[in-house]
Amino acid sequence: MPYHKKRFLSYTFLRTVKYHIFQDPLSTHICWYLYYFPMILIPTLGLNASFLLEEEHDKVKKRSIFLLFSAMLLIISVFTNDLHQQVFHFYLNPPYSDKNYSYGFLFFVIQGWIIFCLIAMDIILIHKSKISGKKRFWLPVIPGIILLAWNIANILRVPMISTIAGDLTAICCLCIAAIFQSCILCGLIPTNSRYFELFQSNGSLDAEITDNTFHRYYYSGNFPKLTEELRECVIANSSIQENGVLIKHIPVKGGHLFWTEDISVLLDQYQDIEEQQEELTERNQLLQMTYQKEAARKKLEEQNRLLNMIQDQTYKQYELLSSYMKKLEQTESREEYDMLLSKIVVVGTYLKRRKNLVLTRYSSQGDSLTMADLKQSLAESCENLKLCRIRAAYYVQDKEKQLQADDILNCYDFFEWLIEQLFDVINSVFFRVTQIDEKLQISVHVMSSTDIHNFLKERPELLIQQEEEQEWFIRCPLS
Structure with a gap:
């Protein structure tokens, strides 16, 4: 009032x-x-x-x-x-x-x-x-x-x-x-009157206000006629979608407010997005399969390349193993047979460790290996030299330092070449790898009663000195 x-x-x-x-x-x-x-x-x-x-x-x-x-x-x-x-x-x-x-x-x-x-x-x-x-x-x-x-x-x-x-x-x-x-x-004093006209003037909204028995009092726009069951569903779920129209509800004092929103355009856009998503999913799966096949092909090519490279770098050892196998078939002496088997084990160990070093090199970040990698290879080779009745030891300085892979491979290659040349004339070997002025230095002490110059003349750059009657010192410069 x-x-x-x-x-x-x-x-x-x-x-x-x-x-x-x-x-x-x-x-x-x-x-x-x-x-x-x-x-x-x-x-x-x-x-x-x-x-x-x-x-x-x-x-x-x-x-x-x-x-x-x-x-x-x-x-x-x-x-x-x-x-x-x-x-x-x-x-x-x-x-x-x-x-x-x-x-x-x-x-x-x-x-x-x-x-x-x-x-x-x-x-x-x-x-x-x-x-x-x-x-x-x-x-x-x-x-x-x-x-x-x-x-x-x-x-x-x-x-x-x-x-x-x-x-x-x-x-x-x-x-x-x-x-x-x-x-x-x-109109000097604003009053809350003419509710129906004001509600009808909002033509952009399709809505209606009802009492608790769903009797319509006010409406605007083209609000559809709803059944009582549908209204109960809208009230229970706060909103419901019917034929591209979203019907919403909020309770008001003494009744209910219902309004509609046309979401047919949004539904069409959503359907287009779903179709595009399915198409993109199929395309992504196809690209993923193509990528996996390409990755497998490149992996196989890389493996073949590494295998060919390893074979090229160790073909002398394969020839050496072939000659040992021929001698193994022809020998009748048990002692010579055991010695040939021991040499085959030593050369085979080198081939295995050499392959591991190459694979580690190309699977690591950067073109580098560590002193620890060299130490593991030398340890296994020295252990197998015992089969040839050769006492072997090694010393590697600063084993965790990252070095160029070629330097590590050259050290191990030199160790294997030296052993293969002196298989029959040495009793013991002590292999040292040190760093002097940021450069790798290889020095070797061997015990042999035979002059080893003739066995190592293939590498004229080596420094070979006889320190005592059966003790020889060898130094190998690395570039």
């Missing part, structure tokens, strides 16, 4: 109490004063409400305090009139009655305050109104002029006023209610 209508009912209630319930002069006197409580507050609160339209909070707060403080002073002056009689002046002795009185100075102040608040409210509302076409804004002025004219005539005690409209309560309520109702009709 609008605010001014509630105040109108308060007027009517006080008037009814005064004339039909209370009979003693004091009670009717108090009810008469109570008339001015809503009479002063309604215009004051109306003016305060007009300030709330697009005003800063701090300014509105200060103005509200001033208005309410002024209104309360006027209300207090009315309720204390019996003490000072500046609002109404009584001619008889107490208890005072409203049948014989005149108006005091504060009465005219109260009437001026009421008229000021109503006029200021109209001016502010008109000034702040955003409604185009202000032809009807003069409408609230008419009841205001009537109220002003009636007050003046009532103060002058015009006889016709008391005959035609002498009821203060009814006239004030009627004029103030007319002022507020006129502001509502003109």
Whole structure:
């Protein structure tokens, strides 16, 4: 119910109490004063409400305090009139009655305050109104002029006023209610009315509002007619998709709000995306199979390349093994047979370790091997030399250092070449690999009762020295 209508009912209630319930002069006197409580507050609160339209909070707060403080002073002056009689002046002795009185100075102040608040409210509302076409804004002025004219005539005690409209309560309520109702009709006071027109004006949304029994009250657009079962499904799931239309729901006070969204375009796009995804998946699988076959082919080519390279680098050892096998088939001596088998094991060990070094080289990051790789190869070869009755030992410095792979392979190749040349003439060998000035140095001590120069003349760059009667020193420079 609008605010001014509630105040109108308060007027009517006080008037009814005064004339039909209370009979003693004091009670009717108090009810008469109570008339001015809503009479002063309604215009004051109306003016305060007009300030709330697009005003800063701090300014509105200060103005509200001033208005309410002024209104309360006027209300207090009315309720204390019996003490000072500046609002109404009584001619008889107490208890005072409203049948014989005149108006005091504060009465005219109260009437001026009421008229000021109503006029200021109209001016502010008109000034702040955003409604185009202000032809009807003069409408609230008419009841205001009537109220002003009636007050003046009532103060002058015009006889016709008391005959035609002498009821203060009814006239004030009627004029103030007319002022507020006129502001509502003109659009100066925004109200939540014309729900159906406002709901229909939103043509971009297909929606409807129903009560709890699904009886339609408001709708907009072309909202489809839904069965009760379908509505129950929508309420249970919050949304449901039906023939390319998404139906959604939210509960509202006293009912339900349903609206639709056309998602047919999105569904078509989603279907296109799914088809493209399937096509891309098939293409990806085909590319993956092609890549796997290409990777397998390249791996096989790389393996063949490494195998050919290893064979090219160790073809002498394969020839040596072939000659040992022929001698093994022709020999009849058990001792020579065992010695040939031992040599085959030593050469076979070299071939195996040489292949491992090459594979490690090409599978590692960068073209490098470590001293540890060389040490493992020398350890296995030295262990197998025991089968040939040759005591072998080695020393490798800084085994974790990364070196060029060619240097490591050259060290191991030289060790194998030296052993193959001196198989039959040495008793022991001590192989050393050290680093001097960031360069690899190979030095070998062998024990042999035979001059080894003739066996090693294939490598003239070697430094060969006899240190004692059966001890030889060999140094191999590495580039």
